[in-house]
Each structure stands twice: as C-alpha cells, then as structure tokens.
C-alpha cells in the first residue's frame with residue numbers, strides 16, 4: 339500500500355529566502371510521525387508547503403497517490419487532509435457547537451472504496467471532555483488552550499483521512515495535553531495518519547511511531563522515537 343503522504347525533495351521559499359532544502363518524508367496509513375527541531379527549523383513551513391499556503395515550493399507532494407503541489411489549500415482539505423495551523427482560527431462570536439459545525443463534512447471513503455472513520459459532535463465531546471463541559475460557550479469566551487482543542491475538534495468534524503497538526507500542545511495545560519495525546523492515539527487506532535509538529539518531547543514520545551528532525555530546513559534525523 340502506498341503511503342498516505344509522500345514528500346520528496348521538498349524545498350520552500352518565502353520570497354527569496356529558502357527555508358526548506360530537499361526534505362523527504364513519508365507518512366504511512368495509521369502512522370504518527372513527529373516533525374521536530376528547534377525554533378525556526380522549518381517545521382511549520384513544511385506543513386504550509388504541503389498545504390500550498392504562503393510559500394513557493396519545489397519538489398513532489400502526494401496525498402493518497404495524487405500530486406497536490408500547486409493545488410489550492412481548500413481543495414487539499416476537501417480531499418481529506420486536515421490541517422490545524424499554528425494560529426488558531428475560531429469564530430469568537432459563535433458558540434462551541436456552531437464552531438464545530440463549521441468544520442462538518444460528510445463521511446469519506448478510502449481510495450479503495452472502504453468507509454473511512456467519521457466523527458460526530460458527541461464523539462468529539464467524548465474525546466475532549468473539557469469541551470463537553472462548556473455547552474453553548476462563545477468561542478471568544480474560551481481560553482487559549484480550550485480554543486486550541488476546539489480547532490483540533492473542528493478539523494476532526496471534517497472527517498479527515500490524515501491530519502497535519504502544528505504544535506497542538508503549545509500553551510496548553512498538562513491535563514489538556516493528555517487529552518490531545520489520547521485523541522491522537524484514538525485517531526491512530528482508527529487508521530488515520532498524523533504528521534505532528536511538536537517541540538514537547540514528552541508528548542511526541544507518547545504518541546509518535548517515528549520522528550523526523552529538521553535543522554535549518556534540512557532533515558538531520560529520521561528514525562524511531564527510541565533512536566532519537
């Protein structure tokens with residue numbers, strides 16, 4: 339079975355400044371890969387380059403065997419690649435439930451036609467008990483960590499086939515990091531693949547099968563969490 343996401347010789351530029359240099363990375367079905375590295379190493383840029391957002395790219399990116407280089411981000415998302423960016427976008431004037439509803443997409447199938455996992459609001463409230471405790475709450479009246487959970491939950495409402503998560507544990511209390519970790523494990527158990535930018539080594543170790551480490555835009559390590 340071909341990988342869910344295949345990245346070959348991916349380079350990326352902001353204007354004239356080259357940020358990524360020939361990055362290779364694959365994400366198999368049901369695999370969780372931690373993309374690690376120091377501040378500024380190029381982790382977020384890798385996710386932006388995959389989604390075609392705000393960077394010029396060169397190289398190959400295939401999602402479920404199809405090239406997605408040059409495709410607009412909304413179309414990539416519609417094809418089932420969920421993306422939770424660094425800057426959390428919630429609708430402050432809408433309630434928690436309305437925010438979740440905005441992400442909704444009908445259930446999907448895998449390329450071979452089998453049904454893919456799908457999530458209801460009730461499922462997400464089971465995954466994120468902290469969200470379940472605030473029915474009707476306005477997005478703007480939620481803490482940073484709660485908004486972070488909401489963006490992950492809203493992306494799951496789109497029933498993605500794979501997920502790109504940019505530092506879901508950032509600025510989040512340890513208890514909620516635990517919920518995030520449990521959620522990532524639940525997604526993996528359902529056969530979803532997750533590429534996780536993460537600086538929190540504890541969190542990465544708790545969920546990831548493998549790590550890819552970037553240094554100044556180049557892959558400097560790729561291997562098991564134990565070898566890291």
Ligand code: ATP
Nearest residue numbers: 352355357375376377378379380381382383384537
């Ligand atoms: P962090 O751990 O701090 O989130 P990161 O590994 O995600 O870091 P990136 O955000 O990918 O790092 O940034 C990589 C490099 O690209 C940095 O040197 C950064 O200054 C630069 N950069 C990021 N965004 C832009 C932009 N919009 N325009 C120009 N340069 C940028």
Ligand code: MG
Nearest residue numbers: 381382383424
């Ligand atoms: Mg980043």
